[in-house]
Amino acid sequence: MVGYAARFEAELAGLEFPGRVGIASWDLDEGVPVLRCxxxxxxxxxxxKVLVMITALRAVAEGRLDLDRVVPLPASRTRGTGVLFEIPSVPAMSLRxxxxxxxVVSDNAATNAVIDEVGFPAIAACTAGLGCTGTRVExxxxxxxxxxxxxxxxxxxAxxxxxxxxxxxxxxxxxxxALAVLSRQQVVDRxxxxxxxxARCWNKTGEIKGLRxxxxxxxxxxxxxxxxxxxxDQLTDPVSTKGYRGGDGVHAIAAVGEAAWRAMSQPSTGSQGVGSAEDDRRPLPGVPWRSSESR
Known part of the structure; x- marks a missing residue:
């Protein structure tokens, strides 16, 4: 059967990318991934920040934290994205x-406050428990x-x-x-x-200079x-290297999102395609099949 993976591969074939691009995508029912770097x-x-949220919500589920707990905020706050550094008169805020x-607004000061509530060891344990092999939050x-x-x-x-x-x-x-929070994401330019x-989309962006x-x-x-x-990453266009919004990487990611949507929306056909049941390639840990374009 030609499923999502084969259709997405075909959609990606017509796209050009700036910088260095890593892609991982699959239909959650089919489980056949499309992978680039x-x-x-x-x-x-x-x-x-998604991992930090999951770690905090695990602590809530286990009774070690409470979403209504009031967390003190430092007077000196991390700048960058978000709003808390602009409102120093707010001395504390609930974990929720x-x-x-x-x-929702990718607030850095809020992130650091949540990190302090859960601790780096708990984030590391959550990261490992979810099967991540190249992620470190230190x-x-x-x-x-x-x-x-x-x-x-x-x-x-992914x-x-x-x-x-x-x-x-x-x-x-x-x-x-967690899904309700992600659904309210305000950075929707990718x-x-x-x-x-x-369309329904639950997403979280990330950006620094030269990276989207x-x-x-x-x-x-x-x-x-x-x-x-x-x-x-490795973006070199003037917009991407100047700040945190816009640039070639943003446009490329938007094109990939559109390609994924088209691939998801097309009906499956009965002929064999990429990632079919006859595929005998070895899988990656936590992913059932490796696509023909993974590298």
């Missing part, structure tokens, strides 16, 4: 609201002078989002909470940009159907 380790930027800000956001790295891979990002969609990352109540108005990422779940209804991670 899936295990290249790159700066994670804000995509790791910090998670919302961390995802310092606060924007704290470039501190030791440690923030890194990830396209395949790891693994995390797929585990969340399948209910493997969190219990049902916390899964619904994967969601060219999707139809009625987006990871998402896509569906035509309320049940996630396709996972898609697109990580782009």
């Amino acid at each position: 899936p295990e290249v380790e790159v700066h994670s930027a804000s995509t790791i 609201d910090l998670i919302n800000l961390m995802i 310092r606060h956001i924007m704290d470039t002078a501190a030791p440690g790295v923030l890194q990830t891979t396209a395949l790891d990002q 693994r995390v989002m797929a585990a969340l969609a399948r209910g493997e990352a969190l219990p049902p109540e916390q899964t619904r909470h 994967i969601p940009l060219r999707l139809p108005e009625d 990422h987006d990871v998402a779940l896509l569906s035509a209804d309320d049940t996630p159907r396709v996972v898609l991670a697109v990580l782009v």
Whole structure:
């Protein structure tokens, strides 16, 4: 059967990409991935905030944290994306609201506050438990002078989002909470940009100078159907190297999002295609089949 993977491969064949691009995507029911440089380790930027959210919600599910717990905020706050550094008169905020800000507007100060609530060892354990092999969260956001790295891979990002969609990352109540937060994402200039108005998209972007990422779940209804991670670094165009919005990487990711949507929306056919049951290639850990274009 020609499923999502074969159709997405065909859609990608007509696209050109700037910089270095990592892609990992599959239909959650079919489980046949399309992969491009899936295990290249790159700066994670804000995509790791999904892992931080999952770690916090696991602690909530286990009774170690409470979403209504009021978390004190430091007077000196991390700048970059978000709003908390602009409102120093707010001395504290609930964990629930910090998670919302961390995802919906990618607030860096909120992220660091949530990291401090859960701790780096818990984030590392969550990362490993979700099958990630190239992701490390070892310092606060924007704290470039501190030791440690923030890194990830396209395949790891897809693994995390797929585990969340399948209910493997969190219990049902916390899964619904996490997906609801992701659905309210306000940075929609990448994967969601060219999707139809009625499309469902749960996504989290990441950006630093010369780098643009987006990871998402896509569906035509309320049940996630396709996972898609697109990580782009080594960008050299003037817009991408100047700031955090726009540029060649953003346009490329939007094109990939549109390609994934078209592939998802087409009906399956009965002939054999990429990733069919006759494919005898060895799988990657946590992924049932490796596509013909993975490398």
